[in-house]
Amino acid sequence: MKESRRTVLSDDELLKGLSTGSDEALTQLYRRYFPMILHFVTTNSGSEDEAKDIYQEALIVLYEKVRSGSFELHCLLKTYLYSVSRRLWLKQLAYKNRFLVNDIESQATDSAAVGQMSDDLNDHEERDRQFDLMADSLDRLGEPCRTLLEDFYIRHSSMQDITEKFGYTNADNAKTQKYKCLMRLKRLFFAEYKA
Amino acid sequence: MEANENQSIEQTLVAFGERIRFRRKLSAIQQQIDMEAVRQEAELYESDAEQSGQIRSLWRTYRTTLAVAASVAIITTFGSIFLYRSYQQGHRQQEQQYSQLSKEIQAVKSSQKRLINDISGRSRALSANTAQVSGSGFMLTPDGYFVTNNHIVRDADSVYVQSARGEVYKAKIVHTDQIHDLAILQLCDDSAFKSMSPVPYSFDARTSDLGERVFTLGYPREEIVYGEGYLSSGTGYRGDSVAYQVAISVNPGNSGGPLLDEKGNVIGIISGKQTTSEGVSFAVKINYLFEAINGIPADSLKGQPLRLSRKNTLARLPRKQQIKRMQEYVYQVKVFKHK
Numbered sequence: 410m411k412e413s414r415r416t417v418l419s420d421d422e423l424l425k426g427l428s429t430g431s432d433e434a435l436t437q438l439y440r441r442y443f444p445m446i447l448h449f450v451t452t453n454s455g456s457e458d459e460a461k462d463i464y465q466e467a468l469i470v471l472y473e474k475v476r477s478g479s480f481e482l483h484c485l486l487k488t489y490l491y492s493v494s495r496r497l498w499l500k501q502l503a504y505k506n507r508f509l510v511n512d513i514e515s516q517a518t519d520s521a522a523v524g525q526m527s528d529d530l531n532d533h534e535e536r537d538r539q540f541d542l543m544a545d546s547l548d549r550l551g552e553p554c555r556t557l558l559e560d561f562y563i564r565h566s567s568m569q570d571i572t573e574k575f576g577y578t579n580a581d582n583a584k585t586q587k588y589k590c591l592m593r594l595k596r597l598f599f600a601e602y603k604a
Numbered sequence: 605m606e607a608n609e610n611q612s613i614e615q616t617l618v619a620f621g622e623r624i625r626f627r628r629k630l631s632a633i634q635q636q637i638d639m640e641a642v643r644q645e646a647e648l649y650e651s652d653a654e655q656s657g658q659i660r661s662l663w664r665t666y667r668t669t670l671a672v673a674a675s676v677a678i679i680t681t682f683g684s685i686f687l688y689r690s691y692q693q694g695h696r697q698q699e700q701q702y703s704q705l706s707k708e709i710q711a712v713k714s715s716q717k718r719l720i721n722d723i724s725g726r727s728r729a730l731s732a733n734t735a736q737v738s739g740s741g742f743m744l745t746p747d748g749y750f751v752t753n754n755h756i757v758r759d760a761d762s763v764y765v766q767s768a769r770g771e772v773y774k775a776k777i778v779h780t781d782q783i784h785d786l787a788i789l790q791l792c793d794d795s796a797f798k799s800m801s802p803v804p805y806s807f808d809a810r811t812s813d814l815g816e817r818v819f820t821l822g823y824p825r826e827e828i829v830y831g832e833g834y835l836s837s838g839t840g841y842r843g844d845s846v847a848y849q850v851a852i853s854v855n856p857g858n859s860g861g862p863l864l865d866e867k868g869n870v871i872g873i874i875s876g877k878q879t880t881s882e883g884v885s886f887a888v889k890i891n892y893l894f895e896a897i898n899g900i901p902a903d904s905l906k907g908q909p910l911r912l913s914r915k916n917t918l919a920r921l922p923r924k925q926q927i928k929r930m931q932e933y934v935y936q937v938k939v940f941k942h943k
Contacts (some may be wrong), residue, residue, distance in 0.1 A: 432629070435629060435630075435633065436633050436636075439630065439633045439634070439637070440633075440637060440642075443637070443642050444642050444643075444645035444646040444648075445646070447642060447643070447646045448646035448647075451646070457639075461634060465627070465630045465631075465634070468626075468630060469623060469626060469627070469630075472626055473619070473622075473623065473626075476622065536619070536623075539616055539620075540616075540619075540620050540623060543616060543617065543620045544620070558617065559621075562614075562617045562618055562620070562621045563617075563620070563621030563624055563625065564621075565621075591610070591613065591614065591617075592610075594613060594617070595609060595610065595613040598613060598616075599609065599613075
């Protein structure tokens with residue numbers, strides 16, 4: 410894909426594009442603020458790869474927030490992404506026992522941004538835990554349930570495709586099978602999640 | 605509850621799926637991105653986002669140069685100050701090593717008041733108006749010619765001499781010899797002065813030998829003070845052939861006092877001392893007194909030549925008697941100056 414610079418989208422347009430799942434908006438957003446984070450992480454004892462991971466993590470935070478419809482931007486998008494990335498990176502550094510951080514953006518300490526961001530990050534952490542557990546549960550679910558659920562919920566395959574792929578006699582049969590699998594997953598998931 | 609859990613597991617699963625797909629999208633974008641351009645942009649970021657960093661990097665670059673420049677500046681400054689000071693000090697030392705022994709009298713004002721017992725009007729005037737400079741001097745002739753140091757009477761408005769007994773006479777400067785630091789005064793100008801008996805000491809023009817025991821009388825304070833020592837060198841301060849070096853303890857106020865040898869011949873006139881070493885004093889040789897006397901203008905002498913005593917009546921007397929007879933002829937010189 411070429412770096413699309415045909416129209417420079419504003420923060421609001423980018424967010425709108427993100428919520429509707431526009432590839433164009435996501436690509437532009439990704440490209441626009443990556444250098445900042447790359448610079449931040451690499452000047453704070455991180456590698457380029459780590460910078461990429463942190464940035465993608467931050468984008469996920471933003472994306473999920475936007476998708477949930479509960480996102481309110483109180484500062485520049487740039488500042489938001491910077492603050493989130495900064496937090497994430499600090500955390501990672503804390504694991505590594507390295508605390509030297511040179512800020513390149515003074516807005517990072519903007520109180521409104523920080524308040525909102527820590528809420529968002531708490532949500533994000535909670536979701537991370539859920540998803541880790543989900544991935545774990547799916548692993549333990551075994552075939553063919555795992556593939557069936559993944560096909561339906563993750564790859565968004567139609568019930569018809571699934572029926573054919575798994576050789577069920579009809580779609581209803583497949584639906585029943587999917588339901589059973591889901592129930593098993595639920596047990597596995599909540600057994601862990603509640604504990 | 606059951607339905608709730610069913611719903612929530614489904615939602616979670618959907619959200620989980622969404623995240624996985626979003627992640628894939630991001631990795632896809634990441635792979636398509638021109639990392640070189642991003643890196644360059646990140647570098648640009650550095651220069652315009654870190655304004656303080658710019659200064660910091662300037663500082664980092666020129667730190668050593670600055671340090672060198674600063675230390676050079678400091679060394680130069682203090683070095684020149686130091687050099688200048690030491691030069692000045694050396695200079696001043698040379699000037700100060702030789703101190704003329706005239707005395708600033710202000711310091712002894714009160715003691716002076718107590719000491720003067722003559723309550724004639726003149727002494728009262730004197731004590732009310734204390735002199736600014738004082739020194740010593742002694743009689744050349746019984747008719748009132750008197751010698752002291754030029755540095756004592758220089759710039760004087762009026763000069764008074766006071767005897768050991770407290771008699772005060774006004775004196776007139778007849779002649780000054782700046783080169784040899786001598787001044788000839790005349791007391792007979794004053795009607796209160798009566799001619800005295802001939803001076804007991806003589807003036808010995810022969811060069812005295814080293815080691816000659818010498819003594820002096822003078823007024824470092826309000827009363828006459830005796831001091832003795834020996835002739836330590838034939839030349840004065842820094843090889844000055846005009847003077848003798850004398851190992852004798854003298855103080856400000858002794859200037860102008862006579863320097864006599866054992867037999868009571870005047871061989872010099874105390875003129876100063878070296879401040880940097882103890883007991884190094886200087887006295888003008890008597891030959892230059894003769895020169896100074898010869899230099900007196902004839903009309904000042906009113907046709908009567910100044911004849912110095914050649915008869916020494918002190919020669920065979922013990923020191924105490926010599927002093928007793930001498931002290932009548934040694935005076936304190938008080939000089940008033942216009943400030």
